[in-house]
Each structure stands twice: as C-alpha cells, then as structure tokens.
Amino acid sequence: MPPTLPLTHRPTAYTLIELLAVMFVVAMTGLVEESVAHRFGRWTGIGAGAVTLIICVMGGGALLSLELETGQKTIAGAEGEVSRDIPCDCSSI
Numbered sequence: 001m002p003p004t005l006p007l008t009h010r011p012t013a014y015t016l017i018e019l020l021a022v023m024f025v026v027a028m029t030g031l032v033e034e035s036v037a038h039r040f041g042r043w044t045g046i047g048a049g050a051v052t053l054i055i056c057v058m059g060g061g062a063l064l065s066l067e068l069e070t071g072q073k074t075i076a077g078a079e080g081e082v083s084r085d086i087p088c089d090c091s092s093i
Contacts, residue, residue: 025056 032052037045 021060025053025060028056029053 029049033045033049036048
C-alpha cells in the first residue's frame with residue numbers, strides 16, 4: 001500500500017483560473033503563429049508566436065500582481081488594520 005501524505009504536507013493544486021489562463025496563452029500563441037505563418041512564412045510565424053507568448057505572459061503577470069495588490073488592500077482594510085467588527089442590526093433580536 002502506498003504511503004499517504006498528511007493533509008498539511010500535500011502539494012497545492014492549480015486553480016481553475018490558472019489553468020484557463022494557460023489555455024488562453026497557448027491558444028492565442030498558436031492562433032497568431034498559424035495565421036502569420038500561413039501568410040508570411042514559417043520563421044515569421046514563429047517570431048510572431050514568440051512575441052505573442054511574451055505579451056500574454058507579461059499581461060498575465062501584470063494582472064496577477066494587480067490582483068494580489070488589491071487582495072492585500074482588501075484584507076488589510078483602508079487604515080492598514082484588519083477590522084474584526086461585524087456590522088449587525090441586533091434590534092430585531
């Protein structure tokens with residue numbers, strides 16, 4: 001029987017958004033490479049695919065850093081502190 005890892009030591013899995021982003025980058029690169037190669041030749045298509053790949057990866061990195069930055073602000077709150085107060089209208093209880 002194979003050994004099982006405890007829940008705290010299991011490797012993390014990719015999220016659906018990460019997998020969709022990779023699929024988008026691969027599809028966009030292939031689409032641009034094929035269309036340019038059909039019209040201008042193989043090496044021009046490969047170059048256009050490489051440029052598209054670089055642009056998509058840089059754009060994805062920019063969106064990821066923007067998401068992480070806004071997530072940090074949301075967690076920290078406007079004053080830089082975590083608010084633990086839960087607004088509640090307790091008059092109806």
